[in-house]
Amino acid sequence: MADELSLGDVVCQLALLMKRNNLPIGFKDEAPWHLLFYRLKREAKQGRPGFLDHLRFDSDARYPRCRELSEFLHGLHTACIVDVANPSFEEMILPDDVMSDWEQERSALDTKSKSFLAQGLEIAKEEFPLKQEVNA
Amino acid sequence: MLRESPKLRSVVAILDCHLSREHPEFFGNSASRPYSPLKPYKVVHDSLWGTNRFTWRELALIDSPIIQRLRHIHQTGLAYYVYPSAQHTRFEHTLGVVTIASRIFDALSERYSKTLATIINEIFGHKEADEKKTVSALAKLKQELRLAALLHDTGHSLFSHASEKVYSEIGLLKRAGEELSDLIAKEKGVGAGEVLSFCFASTQAVSGLLDRARQKVAGEEGAPDLHWEVDLSNVALMIVGSARHQYLQFLGDIISSGLDADKLDYLLRDALSTGLPLRYDLERYLYTVTIEKDYMVDQDARLKQLYRKTKASVAPQPRAAGTLKLATYDAYRLKLPPRATNTMEQIIISKMMLFSYIYHHQKVRAAEGLLEKLLIRLVSYWRQEKMTEERMLLNFLDFTDASILGRDFLSSPSRDIKETSYRLNFRILPREVYRFSSAVSHAEGKLVKRLFRRLKERGKRVSIVRDLDQAIGEELLLLEPSLGNSWADALWKTGVWIDAPKPPQVEEVELAGEFPIEEWTEAYHAHRYYVRVYAYSEHVKIAARAARAALKRKIGVQTDDFYEACRRKRD
Numbered sequence: 001m002a003d004e005l006s007l008g009d010v011v012c013q014l015a016l017l018m019k020r021n022n023l024p025i026g027f028k029d030e031a032p033w034h035l036l037f038y039r040l041k042r043e044a045k046q047g048r049p050g051f052l053d054h055l056r057f058d059s060d061a062r063y064p065r066c067r068e069l070s071e072f073l074h075g076l077h078t079a080c081i082v083d084v085a086n087p088s089f090e091e092m093i094l095p096d097d098v099m100s101d102w103e104q105e106r107s108a109l110d111t112k113s114k115s116f117l118a119q120g121l122e123i124a125k126e127e128f129p130l131k132q133e134v135n136a
Numbered sequence: 137m138l139r140e141s142p143k144l145r146s147v148v149a150i151l152d153c154h155l156s157r158e159h160p161e162f163f164g165n166s167a168s169r170p171y172s173p174l175k176p177y178k179v180v181h182d183s184l185w186g187t188n189r190f191t192w193r194e195l196a197l198i199d200s201p202i203i204q205r206l207r208h209i210h211q212t213g214l215a216y217y218v219y220p221s222a223q224h225t226r227f228e229h230t231l232g233v234v235t236i237a238s239r240i241f242d243a244l245s246e247r248y249s250k251t252l253a254t255i256i257n258e259i260f261g262h263k264e265a266d267e268k269k270t271v272s273a274l275a276k277l278k279q280e281l282r283l284a285a286l287l288h289d290t291g292h293s294l295f296s297h298a299s300e301k302v303y304s305e306i307g308l309l310k311r312a313g314e315e316l317s318d319l320i321a322k323e324k325g326v327g328a329g330e331v332l333s334f335c336f337a338s339t340q341a342v343s344g345l346l347d348r349a350r351q352k353v354a355g356e357e358g359a360p361d362l363h364w365e366v367d368l369s370n371v372a373l374m375i376v377g378s379a380r381h382q383y384l385q386f387l388g389d390i391i392s393s394g395l396d397a398d399k400l401d402y403l404l405r406d407a408l409s410t411g412l413p414l415r416y417d418l419e420r421y422l423y424t425v426t427i428e429k430d431y432m433v434d435q436d437a438r439l440k441q442l443y444r445k446t447k448a449s450v451a452p453q454p455r456a457a458g459t460l461k462l463a464t465y466d467a468y469r470l471k472l473p474p475r476a477t478n479t480m481e482q483i484i485i486s487k488m489m490l491f492s493y494i495y496h497h498q499k500v501r502a503a504e505g506l507l508e509k510l511l512i513r514l515v516s517y518w519r520q521e522k523m524t525e526e527r528m529l530l531n532f533l534d535f536t537d538a539s540i541l542g543r544d545f546l547s548s549p550s551r552d553i554k555e556t557s558y559r560l561n562f563r564i565l566p567r568e569v570y571r572f573s574s575a576v577s578h579a580e581g582k583l584v585k586r587l588f589r590r591l592k593e594r595g596k597r598v599s600i601v602r603d604l605d606q607a608i609g610e611e612l613l614l615l616e617p618s619l620g621n622s623w624a625d626a627l628w629k630t631g632v633w634i635d636a637p638k639p640p641q642v643e644e645v646e647l648a649g650e651f652p653i654e655e656w657t658e659a660y661h662a663h664r665y666y667v668r669v670y671a672y673s674e675h676v677k678i679a680a681r682a683a684r685a686a687l688k689r690k691i692g693v694q695t696d697d698f699y700e701a702c703r704r705k706r707d
Contacts, residue, residue, distance in 0.1 A: 008593035035458035038435070051595060057435055058322035060377070060385075062464075063457040064435040067323055068594050071641060075592025078639065078660070079574040081585050097582055127458045 005049040005113050008072055009105070010040075010120065015082075015094060016102045017121045023128050025092040027077070027084045030070060031063045032127040038064045039123050046119065047112030137369045137445045138338065141319055143312040147335045147529075154530050155341040159201045163341040167348065170196050174353040176360055180231060184405055188235045193279060193366065194286055196349035198231075202290050202336060206230055208536035212406055213298040214503035215494050217563050219410035222494070226289045226296065232401035236418075237285040237390050240397060240470075241278050243422040244386075251427055255383045255468060259448075276364045277387065283366060284337070284374035284391045288398065291332025294535040298504040302511040303532040304328030308525045319445075320378040321438035330376050330392075332533070337372035369446060380446035382439070382465040386427050389470035395425070403486045406494060414489055416482035424476035431464040433457055439465055491640040492664040501635050502565045502670055509633065510545070510556045517550050552628065559631075559672075566631045566670040568704040569680050570687075573666055580693040587691050591636050591667065604634045607686035608669070608679075615678055631672030632679045639665055 005013075014036070018025050026032050034057070041052045057064035076082045076092070083093040094102075109117075138145045155163040162169045174192040181187050190198065197203055206226035216222040245252060256262065256273040293299045303309065304327065313331045317323050326334075336342060350362065370380040370387075377392030379385050390397055400418065407414035434440055434452055440463070443450050452463035472480055494500060518528055531544070539545060545557035559565070574588040590596050609623025612630060619626035627633060640660070671679030684699045693699075 006593060006596060008589065008596065012589075032458060035460065039460070054595075056317065056323045059434050059439050060322050060432050062431060063433055064462070072593055074641070075639065076589065078665075079585065079588040079592055081574075081589050098585075101582060101586065 005051070005109075005116070007037075007051050007055070007068060010037075010049065010117070011069070011072055011076070012102050013106055013109075013117050014120045014124060015092060016099060016106065017117060018124055018128065019094055019099065021121065021125070023124060024090075024130065025094070026090070026128055027073070027092040028089040030065075030073060032124075032129070033069060033073060034063050034065050035127045036120065036123050037066060037069055039127070040120055043123070044116060044119050047114075047116030049113075049116065137319075137372075139445070141312075141315040143308065144315045144319070144331075144335065144338075147308065147312045147331070148338045150526055150529065151332075151335055151533075152339045152341050154533070155202070155339065158534075162200050162345060167344065169345075170199065170349055170352050172352070174349055176353065182228065182232060182235065184401070184408060185232055185235045188231070188238075190231075190234070191279065191282070191361065192349055192353040193346055193361075194234065194282060196345055196352075197283070197286055197342070200345055202342070203227065203230065203286065205536055206289060206292065208538055209292050209294065209296055210537055211296060211402065212409070212494060213295040213500070214507060215406075215410065215497070215500050217503045217565070218497050218499045219494065221411060222406070222409045224405055224409040226292055229401055229405055230286060230289050232405060233288060233391075233397045234282050234285040236400045237281050237397040238278065239418075239422055240390050240425060241281055241387075243425055244427055245274060245278075248427050251468070258383055259381050272364060275361055276366065277384070279361060280366050280370050281374060281387050281390060283368075284371045284387075285397060287337045287342070287371065288333055288375045288391060289329070290336040291329040291334075291533075293329075293532040294537050294539055295504070295507060297329070298507050299511055299532065299535070300327060300329050302508060302515060303529065305515075306525050306529050306532075309529060316376065318438065319442060320373065320376055321434070321436075321442060322377070326376055333375050334372045337368055337375055343368055373446075378442070380443075381448040382432070382443065382450050382467045385432070385467040386470045393470065395470055395472060399483070399487070403483065403490065406490055407486065410494055412489070412493055414486045416486055417479050420479045421472070421476065421483075424473055424479065426471050426473055427468050428471045430467055430469045430471075431455065432467050434463045434465055437463065487640060488660045488664075492660065495640075496637055496665070498568045498571070498666075498668065499565060501637065501668065502568070503560065503563070505633060505635050505670060506556065506560050506566060506631070509628075510553065510560060513550075513553055513556065513628075514544065514548075517548075517553060564673075566633075567673050567676055568668050569632075569671050569676055570669040570683055570699065570702045571666045571704055572668070572702050573663065575663055576698075580695060580698060583692045588667075592639070597636060597638075601634050601636050604686065604690055605632075607690050608632055608634070608683050611682035611685045612678065614685075615682055630675035630679055631670065632675070632682070633670055635668040635670060637665075 015025050037055060038057055041055055044052065055066055055068065057066050077084055081098060083095060085091045085093060138148065156165070161167060174195055177189045177191050178195055179187050179189050209226045210216060211224045211226055211229045212222050252274060253270050256270050260269070260273050262269055293303055309328050309331060313326050313328060316326050316331055316334060346366065353362070367380065370384070373379050374388050374391045377388045379388040389395065392398065400421070403414070403416065432439065440452060450465060452465055454461050455464045515528065540557060540561055545553060546561060548554045548557065572584060574585055576584045590600055605627060606623050609627040612619055612626035612632065613623060619629050669679065669683045680703060688694055
């Protein structure tokens, strides 16, 4: 059920989709993640999970910043669930076993949730800079 | 400022009423204190920061019950059950934060006098450079900063953070916290303790005391800083990491941010008091700390509303944030440049070590977990007795660490509360039964990692822990039906619970790109962060069996050798 998707589920599933679509999964610069969720909160309609309504964004950075999201992104790394590219920490790397685990979770999702995640992927394509842009 | 925040106003009114009733000499309608004429300043010697001066405004507050009660609240909660010398209190920490905040301000004034003059001219509307006015305005801002440091911990209850989780569930305080988050446009820094500290700074009691202090000091020869009044709304905002004007944001950063004076004091004070040889280079910090012009995004025009309420005449500017164009406010922020990398490394490593050695020590977690269960039971007892939320809140504010010996605990009419208070008071603490870490090489490690992933999600942590607790309670009842009528009874009787503390966070320090913060924190989380199962010593064996059965069911790890590896045994 779409309303059962949690913040963590959406982060993991979007990271998976980004990987499948050859998008860089940013880690050190968190801004794209926050902007992605900020836009999802404002724009997403179809299959919108309930947690989005309670997500809070702080106004003390250069972008709307959600502490809960930040905590989870760091938690994924510090709990050794995902890797990051050393020594620059630019990108998140998904180990094969984690990808297959999340893939399994994805296959159990309903159509509404998948549609919501598809909206998320489209926003991610706009907010996450491609590698050549990062290097430019 | 609080006109549109009814719950915050209500908490402020409750505090005012309480203070005037309980301490009429200080805060009543005919208050007489400060009684004797105040000296312009006094010095206090601190074991960490040496001899420091406190102004007459600060002395009036320090000598009042609002600050004096902090003498009776241990800074590191129940950590003294493990480190006997950790007897330091919120009181000395508070004075230490005033000293460090002041030193940061002085370091900035010395090196960024032009920037500060620009800020002051902008805020106070000085038409042309006037050194006298600038000096006076700087003194006023410094005094407001020092008062914010002085009041920043006034919202603490017994054993510091160990009780905060429980009183943060009081509905009235929860709703006031939400209003405060809306007011300052950020969630950060608004734990229940901070909400109360913010409210204390907003009371008539505090402003009245400072007014009387001015009259008492007025006749003193050479008394300084009498020609201006402090802005207590700015003081209150600094406590929660904000400020009344965008250009003063660096002051909020000094009190509450990743680089704040609070952290600089507690890191050294806690290490010194426990006997841990941790250090960082404060002189290097003060030598390198800077004020930089930056900007803050204003989503939903909440900053605009805040600055309207504080009467700061500022206008937002549109700037790009990703593909969006959002309103932003220019702000001066506290920053550390790359040449301060060593200092930041020392601060972050010290913080991680303190979590590992003190705050997340298995016996400290056992004692604080037991206190939390006790307080939850106490609140539930109060609810049965039809106590109002207002009364509960005031009870927590009246509590100090010594309350554990009193009528609400050790002499409580409730047998459960009395017995648990006895255990806590005489250090009959639960034991660690299992200890799990995310760094598992076990074949079923994937399942453990899945659990840890879910625990890293703030919104899920509480429900997962409750679910696991329930499963263990059910298994306990299956093994020993005489433990009670419900799984909750069985858990209470055996002292069993799952402990999954909030992991330490490394705040958003912009130096993160210069050195591997993530590597340090990863090492900590993988090897020093644990999810534990606790039980009273006399029930450890049955708890181990029940927890194993419950975790097999809930996490899915089936092999016994995994549980054997995680089992904590004394022999």
